[in-house]
Amino acid sequence: MKKRFEIEVDLDKKILRFKAWGFWSKKEGKLFYEEYLAKSKPLINDKWVVLADISEFGIQKKEVQAVNIDLMKYSAANGMVKAANLISRLLNQIQIEKLFKESKFPSHAFFKSKDDAEKWLFE
DSSP states (O other): OOOSEEEEEETTTTEEEEEEEEOOOHHHHHHHHHHHHHHHGGGTTSOEEEEEEEEEEOOOOHHHHHHHHHHHHHHHHTTEEEEEEEOSSHHHHHHHHHHHHHHTOOOEEEESOHHHHHHHHTO
């Protein structure tokens, strides 16, 4: 299975960046979950931020949304202080906003520009 996501971590800037696209199966959601946990491990117990490029991410099934909620809760409990989301469609924002509310994650915002998102993350 070809994965439809990329995750990278910059330890100097304390940022986890990911890009997700397409429509995921439950199996792909689990794969993302596992890779996210592994890549975020060096950031734990410090303050860190996330830049999520979800501009090409489809509206996901409930079981995939549940994986994302779990990751939001995990991230907030382990030092993530802000999440910036790059979007291209209002539907992306509506779906992710719902997940943020369910996970009770306080500091997040939506952007069309990567520069604006990074500026907000590091202000």
